[in-house]
Amino acid sequence: MRSYMPALYGNAQAKDSLGHAVENNTLPHAIIIEGPRGSGKKTLARQIVASQLCENRTNASMPLPCCRCRACNLVLHDNAVDVMRISRGEKSTLGVDAVREAKQDMFLSSTEFDYKFYIFEDAHTMTVQAQNALLIVLEEPPPQVKIILLCESADALLTTVRSRARLIRMNRFSFEEIEEWLGEHKPLDIARYRQKNDVLRAILTEADGCIGAALALMDPKAEEEFLKERQTADLLLRAMASRSFTELCSAFSHLPTKRDELINSLTFFLRALRDLILAKRTNDFPLCYFTSTEDAVQNSRSFRISTLLHASEDTESAIRQLERNANTATVLNVLKCALKNG
Numbered sequence: 092m093r094s095y096m097p098a099l100y101g102n103a104q105a106k107d108s109l110g111h112a113v114e115n116n117t118l119p120h121a122i123i124i125e126g127p128r129g130s131g132k133k134t135l136a137r138q139i140v141a142s143q144l145c146e147n148r149t150n151a152s153m154p155l156p157c158c159r160c161r162a163c164n165l166v167l168h169d170n171a172v173d174v175m176r177i178s179r180g181e182k183s184t185l186g187v188d189a190v191r192e193a194k195q196d197m198f199l200s201s202t203e204f205d206y207k208f209y210i211f212e213d214a215h216t217m218t219v220q221a222q223n224a225l226l227i228v229l230e231e232p233p234p235q236v237k238i239i240l241l242c243e244s245a246d247a248l249l250t251t252v253r254s255r256a257r258l259i260r261m262n263r264f265s266f267e268e269i270e271e272w273l274g275e276h277k278p279l280d281i282a283r284y285r286q287k288n289d290v291l292r293a294i295l296t297e298a299d300g301c302i303g304a305a306l307a308l309m310d311p312k313a314e315e316e317f318l319k320e321r322q323t324a325d326l327l328l329r330a331m332a333s334r335s336f337t338e339l340c341s342a343f344s345h346l347p348t349k350r351d352e353l354i355n356s357l358t359f360f361l362r363a364l365r366d367l368i369l370a371k372r373t374n375d376f377p378l379c380y381f382t383s384t385e386d387a388v389q390n391s392r393s394f395r396i397s398t399l400l401h402a403s404e405d406t407e408s409a410i411r412q413l414e415r416n417a418n419t420a421t422v423l424n425v426l427k428c429a430l431k432n433g
């Protein structure tokens with residue numbers, strides 16, 4: 092049987108159905124690829140484009156894309172002129188101007204291939220105005236145009252946009268599957284973790300089933316920062332368990348002072364609390380901080396459920412206030428007192 096889009100791990104159902112669509116010349120004119128950061132959305136988009144433009148797409152004895160022809164080479168190295176990427180750059184949203192510019196281009200004829208592709212990155216950040224601007228071409232696209240929207244959550248898109256595109260959801264993988272992939276593709280990296288399996292498990296928990304996210308965290312600098320944030324969350328938990336205000340103050344002194352970093356650290360702590368709350372209630376839950384259920388259950392024994400619930404509410408409220416630009420020192424003081432009394 093022909094192998095479809097082999098550069099992307101897993102996701103067999105999506106790859107097969109998209110591969111068949113390319114072969115039958117029925118690739119939808121608009122596709123939404125949904126998945127968290129690092130789940131392979133860009134890889135899949137590149138594979139779809141290469142498949143559609145591959146010079147060997149009708150040769151069933153070769154994989155699709157063949158990854159050897161000129162078209163494949165251009166697409167897979169991001170050098171194809173007819174493949175446009177629309178990104179929000181440094182901005183927090185993808186605005187209407189970027190969409191309008193792409194739309195104008197859609198009506199110009201292609202230069203090197205039969206099709207022109209438009210890949211909208213972070214489409215979940217598209218403003219309503221931008222989505223409405225895109226809607227017109229989604230309803231009636233120029234014949235040779237294909238649009239791919241990459242987004243973390245399709246819920247962020249208007250129903251009218253969603254209903255005009257085929258939705259593909261990226262698969263999440265188990266620890267074992269990711270470890271297997273790493274063993275095959277990154278043997279030197281995985282060897283580094285032989286002596287520190289707990290770090291690897293922490294990374295895999297954080298990656299939440301996404302290979303790309305795991306790889307990003309395995310970068311030494313990213314790993315160091317990630318472990319530092321976990322350590323701070325651990326310190327906060329221990330201080331709470333000790334019920335000593337001195338220890339709580341000492342743990343708070345480890346929190347970063349920059350707003351973004353502080354929000355990040357508190358989010359880690361919040362996720363640890365969430366695991367502990369679930370550990371009190373059930374034996375089977377997806378972990379988002381602890382590396383094993385036993386570890387979460389063991390840790391949860393140091394707390395009353397009411398303490399955990401209050402701490403979780405107070406931390407969430409602190410994060411919300413920080414996001415609204417409240418004074419960081421004030422927010423931390425309020426949180427410290429709340430945790431002390433919780």
Ligand SMILES: [Zn+2]
Pocket residue numbers: 144145146147148156157158159160161162163164
């Ligand atoms: Zn090819």
